[in-house]
Amino acid sequence: xxxxxxxxxxxxxxxxxxxxxxxxxxxxxxxxxxxxxxxxxxxxxxxxxxxxxxxxxxxxxxxxxxxxxxxxxxxxxxxxxxxxxxxxxxxxxxxxxxxxxxxxxxxxxxxxxxxxxxxxxxxxxxxxxxxxxxxxxxxxxxxxxxxxxxxxxxxxxxxxxxxxxxxxxxxxxxxxxxxxxxxxxxxxxxxxxxxxxxxxxxxxxxxxxxxxxxxxxxxxxxxxxxxxxxxxxxxxxxxxxx
Numbered sequence: 418x419x420x421x422x423x424x425x426x427x428x429x430x431x432x433x434x435x436x437x438x439x440x441x442x443x444x445x446x447x448x449x450x451x452x453x454x455x456x457x458x459x460x461x462x463x464x465x466x467x468x469x470x471x472x473x474x475x476x477x478x479x480x481x482x483x484x485x486x487x488x489x490x491x492x493x494x495x496x497x498x499x500x501x502x503x504x505x506x507x508x509x510x511x512x513x514x515x516x517x518x519x520x521x522x523x524x525x526x527x528x529x530x531x532x533x534x535x536x537x538x539x540x541x542x543x544x545x546x547x548x549x550x551x552x553x554x555x556x557x558x559x560x561x562x563x564x565x566x567x568x569x570x571x572x573x574x575x576x577x578x579x580x581x582x583x584x585x586x587x588x589x590x591x592x593x594x595x596x597x598x599x600x601x602x603x604x605x606x607x608x609x610x611x612x613x614x615x616x617x618x619x620x621x622x623x624x625x626x627x628x629x630x631x632x633x634x635x636x637x638x639x640x641x642x643x644x645x646x647x648x649x650x651x652x653x654x655x656x657x658x659x
Contacts, residue, residue, distance in 0.1 A: 429507065429657045430483040431455035434462060434475065434491025436513075437580055438542060438569040443488065446642035454653055455484060462494060463576040468583050472497035479505070484657060486510040486649070488638065489610065490580065496588050499595050508656045510600040510649060513607055513635050515614040516588035516621075527581050534581070539574030541566045552606045552634035561639055592621035598656035599625040602648060604633040604641075626652070 431451060435443045441459035444451060451457055460475040471494045485506045487495030492514025499506060519527075547565050548556035555561060569577070599622045603615035612629060619627040628648050633641045 429455040429653070430458060430480040432458045432460060432475070432479055432483040432485050434460045434485070434487040434494050436489030436491055438572050438577060439488075439565075440568050440571055442564070442568060443638050447638055447646045450646040450650070454650055455657075456480075458483065460491070460494070462491060463572055463579065466579040466582040468493050468497050468585060469501070471583070472501055476502055476505070481505065482507055484508045484510070484653065486512065487514060488512040489514050489635065490583075493585050493588070496591065500591055503594070503596070506597055508598045508600075508653070509595065510602065510652070511615075511618060512602045512645070513604060513610045513637055514618075515610050516592055516618055517585070517614055518587035519585050524584070531578060531581055534574060534578055539570075539577060542569045549608050550635045552632065552640060555634065555640065561636070564639065565636070589617065589621055592618060593623070595622045596624065598652075600649070600652045600656075601625055601627040602630065602637065602645070603627070604630045604635065604637055606633060607635045609635045 431454065433441070433444055433451075435441065448457070458479065460479070462471045462475070465471045465474055475494065476498060482505050485495050485498060485508070487493070487510070489512070492511045495509060495511060496516060499509065542565070547562050550565065551558065551561060601615050601619040601622070603610065603612045605612070615627060619625040630637055630641050630644055630648075637645045
């Protein structure tokens, strides 16, 4: 269920989607600032095992019209929402994400992880997976690593299996159908979603602008919350009618 935070009906509705094995606490360092920009809603991506089903569930609980902000896996869900109900989205922000299809090697790796996950107790994400999501210089930042692991553990084994089962198809052709104002955000040291992928997305979306956050890994809402908030604030002020 999407949870409203800011009750000021004069502000736009902001619908935020987290990444793989993350939850709404991903936005905690930006939450107060985001609440000044709009009424906050948080999509649940933990109940379904396909991107399209996640998108449909988010839409069931979303406001009639909203600004859509998707991070990482949430960016793929956001793109599926644009295919299912584009008329409900007034503006779109795609953060540290891609429209790239999973390659056979990734699919095979996921299958191996799924087989193992079904057989053993879930103890969270591996240290290597957590570290790879951060800037190399912050790969041993205990506070950030613990926050990421806490989100993974709150989601638990069943969500891990569902989200890992969700295959990502090639969505680049569909991007050309997006007509609302769109912001694409990438990071200079993102080891999971490349700047080249972000540039290709921005080039395919007619009304897109793109920003690169320097000295930042994949987890922009945790690594650079102030800078990301400033970027979103400036973009919203230009893109959404108050």
